[in-house]
């Protein structure tokens with residue numbers, strides 16, 4: 001991995017919930033079960049403020065990563081703002097008490113109805129296409145907006161999550177600045193923010209600096225005299241596998257503050273700096289705990305079948321993502337017998353595996369396994385394919401556990417399908 005890195009220390013490892021806690025939760029609430037560590041989320045949130053020393057730093061939690069309401073409330077109580085991408089996300093956080101001024105709505109191929117619905121809430125719109133800008137200007141002249149530009153830098157952990165570069169659907173190309181100006185002038189729109197998002201899980205810190213510089217390069221006072229903030233999106237990477245290094249966020253933060261400070265001096269105003277992390281705040285704080293119910297030996301290939309599956313955690317299937325798996329019932333210690341397993345689910349598809357050919361301490365039927373780093377884009381990307389309900393979600397905060405989302409019983413799930421369907 002390029003960029004500035006440090007090894008993760010024992011202290012870092014100690015931050016995470018103990019396997020014993022996860023087993024206790026599994027026994028108390030049943031499996032499959034999502035368990036989140038609220039203290040770690042708060043620690044990550046605070047850390048960013050220590051790394052990026054800018055008096056007007058705002059951290060907008062990208063709630064698409066995990067819309068669990070306990071997490072949303074916790075972050076609100078600690079001063080987080082919110083990055084939203086759908087009207088329902090906006091309604092949810094407003095209902096939880098977030099102020100409209102602390103929410104940004106990033107519009108991505110939205111309909112006119114969605115635009116009006118969000119506009120009514122008083123939440124600022126972040127517009128990423130000339131087409132939407134024209135429609136917005138016509139409907140709401142002389143109002144404030146944020147503009148999303150494509151930073152023209154390609155980075156991110158998988159091609160599906162690289163949002164920069166002109167092959168993606170995101171943001172207005174910087175070369176279209178004259179066309180932007182024409183529309184904003186025509187409708188007297190007040191551009192108070194500029195935005196870019198380069199990708200998710202960015203390993204190369206230089207690419208983040210480059211995106212920042214590209215966006216700041218067009219943030220000229222003569223074109224945008226009313227700027228209050230610049231938003232550099234999310235994408236802060238966290239390690240997923242045990243041998244991956246953690247980025248040196250201390251150095252990273254210093255460099256970011258330096259770049260921004262230089263810009264603000266030139267612009268002549270100390271602007272707010274926004275970042276929109278999702279993974280950084282919540283990925284490491286979550287574990288999906290599953291139970292092994294069926295072991296098979298297919299001509300030497302060991303398959304551990306569990307009571308969950310890809311609709312509950314789809315990242316390995318969609319992005320080929322690596323999630324560490326721990327056998328909570330037989331934790332690794334020197335002398336432990338290690339075997340290779342495919343860790344699979346209960347869904348009727350061959351690809352329904354959390355991991356293949358993974359070395360793990362010997363597994364027995366009944367063992368609990370933890371799929372680690374499952375706090376971001378796991379529950380939130382989940383579904384009920386094969387009509388298996390989404391798991392319970394538990395938040396642990398200051399040593400106490402809270403059942404936040406209750407799993408539907410099988411009959412309730414069946415009932416919900418009937419209730420939600422048109423009556424025939």
Ligand code: LLP
Pocket residue numbers: 062065083106161163197199200201233234235236276277278279280315319376377
């Ligand atoms: N801001 C914008 C405009 C975004 O599109 C995203 C993520 C974020 C912020 C937060 O990015 P983060 O800090 O979480 O990397 N499902 C994929 C990730 C999709 C990211 C989509 N946009 C995954 O599981 O890897």
